[in-house]
Amino acid sequence: MRDFILYVNNPIKPDFSLNDLPGSGRVDLIARCVSSALWLSHNVRRDTNIHICFETNGVRFVLSFFGLKIKRVSPDERNIASWIKKAIQIALENKERVQEGIIIRKIDIETFLNEFTGRDIVILKEEGVDIRKVELENPVFILGDHLDIPENVLNIVKKFNPKIVSLGPKSYLASHAIVLVNNEMDRKLYNFT
């Protein structure tokens, strides 16, 4: 099992326009991360999940896409954004189920991270150990958006004894970082060399 957690800094407007995703609180960026986490060519990664931690209407939620179960979702930004918009509506009605494989919960990051006990928690940082040189057991990768993971959240994550891992000599977009992680985990899983 492979999980990604994306921490989104700026609040998302509940009524954001599908015609202006960058202006919505960067739903374009979130959508690209979902696409990167779950899509292969003509296939969905059934062993992978992505969880978006974000704020809307002053409350923080975690929106989860489970690769095993999702259906009727396409890899383009607008389609994924439409599911995010629907999820926010569901959350504001105090419900959790968006559709099969998509769930939104009112939960803080620390309580949420506790659900991953026993798994390797990984933070991606340029100054970390090269991902090609570390062993990772059922990893959970935590990424920040374009504003990175804020200090107070980083302090919470540090309680979970995270591994600090690097992807290369450049600073990559979150969605690209997810692609690189998925490839490296594929290679390890299949002993591809």
Next chain:
Amino acid sequence: MRDFILYVNNPIKPDFSLNDLPGSGRVDLIARCVSSALWLSHNVRRDTNIHICFETNGVRFVLSFFGLKIKRVSPDERNIASWIKKAIQIALENKERVQEGIIIRKIDIETFLNEFTGRDIVILKEEGVDIRKVELENPVFILGDHLDIPENVLNIVKKFNPKIVSLGPKSYLASHAIVLVNNEMDRKLYNFT
């Protein structure tokens, strides 16, 4: 210098809707490839270009984005798609310059490939040699869209003595393949190990 060439199979409608990129001839896929080729976190890859070979109104064009020069382009699908739409209008007026760093030309794939003489031409295929194990000199990577590179185009590319290179044990989306190539080239360039 690093170049990507994306071969698009289905024609693009000149008047496609920015609200339906998947239905336009997969402009969503093209936009994701441009974003993957040229964007870093808070930066553009100035040493990288991407060229889209596609058909519109019965004519084949090559639309080039030059990392060194582009400006006023964002990494979201809709913004890149709006530049593609503008480029098609320019091309149909028999002009070539879209804006600084974006050019569209009426040119066939063989003539176009001749412009890369002296550089390593690379085809990405699962059964190729692992990209981590090959040396590449100023490479030009050729990718197909969701329908892959058609046989007749592949036969043209083969005249240029291409290297067949693999990215891993799975079949990746074209945009994800580009991210993986960029990372591997970054690592080689900076001796990151």
